[in-house]
Amino acid sequence: MTKVFVTGGAGYVGAVLVPKLLAKGYEVxxxxxxxxxxxxxxxxxxxxxxxxxxxxxxxxxxxxxxADAVIHLACISNDPSFELNPSLSKTINYxxxxxxxxxxxxxxxGRFIYASSSSVYGVSxxxxxxEDHPLVPLTDYNKYKGLCEPILLKYxxxxxxxxxxxxxxxxxxxxxxxxxxTVNILTNLAVNTRKITIFGGSQKRPxxxxxxxxxxxxxxxxxxxxxxxxxxxxxxxxNHTVAELGEMVRKVVSxxxxxxxxxxxxxxxxxxxxxxxxxxAKIQRELGWAPKRSVEDAIVDLCNAFKAGKLADSxxxxxxxxVKTVQLSELG
Numbered sequence: 001m002t003k004v005f006v007t008g009g010a011g012y013v014g015a016v017l018v019p020k021l022l023a024k025g026y027e028v029x030x031x032x033x034x035x036x037x038x039x040x041x042x043x044x045x046x047x048x049x050x051x052x053x054x055x056x057x058x059x060x061x062x063x064x065x066x067a068d069a070v071i072h073l074a075c076i077s078n079d080p081s082f083e084l085n086p087s088l089s090k091t092i093n094y095x096x097x098x099x100x101x102x103x104x105x106x107x108x109x110g111r112f113i114y115a116s117s118s119s120v121y122g123v124s125x126x127x128x129x130x131e132d133h134p135l136v137p138l139t140d141y142n143k144y145k146g147l148c149e150p151i152l153l154k155y156x157x158x159x160x161x162x163x164x165x166x167x168x169x170x171x172x173x174x175x176x177x178x179x180x181x182t183v184n185i186l187t188n189l190a191v192n193t194r195k196i197t198i199f200g201g202s203q204k205r206p207x208x209x210x211x212x213x214x215x216x217x218x219x220x221x222x223x224x225x226x227x228x229x230x231x232x233x234x235x236x237x238x239n240h241t242v243a244e245l246g247e248m249v250r251k252v253v254s255x256x257x258x259x260x261x262x263x264x265x266x267x268x269x270x271x272x273x274x275x276x277x278x279x280x281a282k283i284q285r286e287l288g289w290a291p292k293r294s295v296e297d298a299i300v301d302l303c304n305a306f307k308a309g310k311l312a313d314s315x316x317x318x319x320x321x322x323v324k325t326v327q328l329s330e331l332g
Contacts, residue, residue, distance in 0.1 A: 001111065001221055003027045005067035007054055007100070008074030013115070015040040015176035017071070017214040022046050024218060031063060032074065035329050036319055040176035055096040057103065064107040071113045071217050072100065075145075078180060080323040082141035088331065094144040098151050104160075111161045112152065113220050118166045118206055118234060120146035121276045128279035131166070131232045138274060149232065156230040163220055163228040167213050168206035168236035168278055172298035173305045179320035182242065183207060183295055186249040187302045188314050190263050196250060200270030201243035206236035206278035209293035219289060233283040237291035243267070245295065252296050256303040 002025075009018050009030030021028050022044050029048045030041065041049060052059045054074050064070070076082050076089040083089075104112055120143075121129050122136035137143040149164050156162045171183035179188045182205055190196050216235055220228060240248070250263045284290050305311050311320075318324035 001026075001068035003029070003066055003068045004221065005029050005031070005064060005070045005104075005109070007031050007070070007072045010034050010036060010038070010040050010049070010176060011073055011077070012174050012176050012178040013170060013210060013214055014073050016174045016210050017073075017217055018042075018047065020214050020218050026221075029063065029067065031059075033329075033331070035325050035331070036176050040174075054100055055091055057099050060100060060103045061107070064104055064109060067104075067107065067109050069111040069113065069221055070100075070104050070109050071115070073115050076141070076322075076326065078322050079139045079141045081326045082139070084323060084326055085331075086140055090140070090144060093141070094147060097148045101152055101155050105155055105157075110159060111221065111225075112155075112163075113217055114148065114152050114162070114164045115217075116149055116164050116166045116232075117142060117145045118168050118236060118276070118278050119274060120166060121278070123273055124276040127277060128281070129234075129276045130279045131234055131282055153230055161225040161229045163230075164232040165213075165216065165220075166232065166234050166278075168208040168234075170210050170213055171207050171295060172210040172293070173301040173310075174210050177305070177311060177320055178322065179311075179314055180322055183245055183249065183298055184302060186246055187253060187299050188311075190249050190253040191257060191260055191303065191306050192315055194261055194263050196246045196263060196265045198243055198246045198265060198267045199272065201241060201246070201267050203242050203270070203273065203275040204239055204277050205242060205245065205274075206239045206276070207245075207295050207298075208235055208237050208291055209295075209298045212237065212291035212293050215292075216289060219287075223287065227287060231286075233287070234278050234280050235283060235291075236278040236280045237293070238295050239277045240295065248295060249299055252299040253303060256300055257307065
């Protein structure tokens with residue numbers, strides 16, 4: 001495989017993934033709406049960027065031929081963004097999915113990697129949520145992420161290898177930074193307000209470093225088909241309660257940026273009940289793959305980005321917050 005097609009390649013994970021693919025010598029074609037700007041990806045002779053909509057089947061028919069693999073990241077991401085316009089979000093996250101898969105297969109693509117979500121599990125008291133756990137999503141965003149999975153699997157064939165990844169909540173620094181994800185939110189607040197607000201606190205949340213999930217997608221391109229064909233894998237590193245994450249952020253920011261001063265914490269009630277302890281034993285057992293970076297590493301990376309001036313106006317600039325950017329885009 002030498003040519004990789006990445007949907008949503010200018011997003012939070014894509015902006016980390018694409019440079020890794022280029023560094024490995026892949027030719028990369030990105031299809032993205034570029035709602036967050038074009039400057040999140042590097043200039044590179046091996047990179048072609050196409051501004052377009054994954055719902056445009058004619059466009060897909062034009063740009064997919066020649067690709068050896070598809071990594072599908074594009075979606076209206078996170079519950080608040082989805083709920084701004086549920087019918088619009090459904091067309092992007094669900095209705096467009098099967099045409100994308102079908103056109104990919106008929107265009108000669110040999111491998112399709114789908115970024116689902118560990119949030120498809122909803123709330124679970126199970127000590128370890130494995131890939132066989134029932135999907136009980138609490139929101140439409142999570143529901144449609146899960147409903148795409150069986151659609152992809154029915155296209156599995158000897159010449160079309162499909163694999164589903166259910167990533168934990170991603171954290172850390174990206175050129176297309178998100179500051180609406182738990183660890184990133186808490187770090188931004190600690191650095192810039194010296195006050196961490198914990199919503200709820202007892203909910204368990206799995207996390208994974210953005211570099212680790214990007215490395216996994218690269219790794220999946222190189223795996224023998226028989227190792228991954230038709231399979232689903234959780235991808236998480238550490239499971240912590242939200243309160244534990246808050247304490248972790250306070251400690252790491254205080255050590256990395258002592259100039260910030262004393263950081264306080266307060267807890268308020270939350271109506272976000274999602275709580276689950278994700279097991280990544282399967283991917284380690286079957287593929288020998290494990291994340292290399294911790295939540296603390298992600299916090300340090302964010303602190304370094306703040307110190308380097310890479311995250312200006314981080315409390316107010318809409319580009320860091322998906323829901324604000326989708327609102328401003330007037331996407332139809």
